């Protein structure tokens with residue numbers, strides 16, 4: 001069992017016999033240094049693994065568990081696995097498909113070199129399989145999450161109204177989506193109110209138990225130079241915790257989740273978000289449970305359709321879709337760099353020491369909690385790297401390191417594809433680019449900033465705005481072929497050559513900062 005496969009109903013545990021079978025688990029330092037992981041990311045994995053081990057043992061199973069602080073620990077997953085195979089001499093090694101291509105290759109290699117046979121089983125945590133996604137992708141010139149999502153809604157009977165005809169957009173089904181439309185995204189982009197969001201419900205707390213406290217101490221000691229803080233570690237590490245996190249969200253935050261999904265507010269890292277991605281990616285929480293609970297809230301009149309559909313789309317749509325994209329395009333996907341970006345990741349991504357308030361807020365809370373919500377990741381930290389021209393691999397390494405929910409199958413398509421457009425349009429039909437005006441519209445960050453979001457030149461010019469025009473200018477030829485970029489490129493044409501010269505010079509200075 002790998003560290004992100006902690007579901008008791010895992011296919012790897014089917015028909016397990018305590019007399020015949022051993023569950024093998026290992027904590028290894030290499031998995032925390034391969035990406036220079038945030039301390040909270042390391043801690044959540046280790047704590048959840050140890051709780052899972054205890055639950056298996058209480059259920060009478062034999063667990064061969066290697067602790068990180070075991071003096072015999074060989075330090076890497078392949079060496080530990082090879083050692084376990086020598087020690088236990090299994091006839092067969094049974095594993096659920098790992099969440100990372102690299103790990104799957106490693107498993108195959110190590111078992112191949114032994115006398116054991118390997119069985120790689122489907123991960124039944126997900127609602128679709130890589131093979132199903134490949135069938136969906138076959139023959140399509142361009143993939144779009146929306147069509148895959150509709151298929152998933154129908155297949156799993158989620159938020160469907162029986163009978164009648166639907167909204168007709170490339171769709172010949174007789175099933176109608178609940179409310180008549182498949183997607184209520186246009187209702188989910190409310191700006192932050194002038195006075196900000198007040199009376200925000202505090203998310204539930206998960207005070208570390210003895211086992212988690214031991215892990216926190218171990219991480220603090222072994223990974224002292226790693227980024228991030230542990231003082232505020234407050235994440236679910238068991239299925240019961242995860243269920244409590246979900247229930248609390250459904251009751252207190254789901255009703256306004258849709259409205260303020262894209263809003264950002266200083267000093268408020270969580271707003272109305274669910275905070276369940278880490279629990280779900282470790283498999284402590286089944287996505288079906290989350291989907292059903294949200295749909296029930298709608299049917300009971302406890303949450304509006306725009307919020308419930310929006311939440312379900314993230315899980316049944318985006319989450320399954322990005323996994324499909326990952327397995328369809330790996331291993332080549334990791335090396336995609338469509339825009340030829342070669343810049344280094346700015347130092348302040350590890351310290352939050354920058355005068356740009358939006359980045360200071362988003363990176364600051366990331367280092368504190370290992371968390372930032374989607375729009376902060378996409379339209380603040382991701383956007384800045386894209387506009388600045390940072391090498392997408394460096395950006396990927398950062399995202400894989402700093403979030404408690406980071407596992408490669410979900411992180412990579414979101415970062416390299418959706419946020420950096422390095423896949424040339426597999427994930428997104430155009431680069432997600434905007435100037436400081438977008439941040440100003442969706443947040444209160446600019447009010448506390450020394451820069452001016454509406455200025456592209458001069459000392460007070462917002463670096464995002466300068467870099468936005470410079471990005472369009474640098475890539476104008478390449479983007480001319482992207483239909484949804486027409487408007488933005490047209491606006492660029494209105495800039496005089498003098499202004500563009502000033503923008504280019506300032507952008508160059510910003511890139512060196």
Ligand code: FAD
Pocket residue numbers: 272273274275276277278280281311314315318319320322372373374375377378382399400403405406407410411412414415418419
């Ligand atoms: P909510 O906003 O409350 O959403 C509910 C759930 O929907 C999430 O828990 C998550 O499971 C799912 N979800 C939402 N958006 C996405 C998405 N784009 N892709 C997949 N699932 C989604 N998510 C990860 O789980 N791990 C990552 O490593 C990760 N890296 C990202 C990197 C970038 C650059 C971007 C733009 C997004 C990334 N996401 C990642 C997606 C998303 O930002 C997080 O899932 C979300 O912020 C988690 O917080 P939450 O549980 O409060 O989510």
Ligand code: SF4
Pocket residue numbers: 355356357358359435436437439440445446447449450451452453462463464465
């Ligand atoms: Fe960010 Fe620019 Fe706004 Fe400052 S002015 S917070 S840098 S968008």
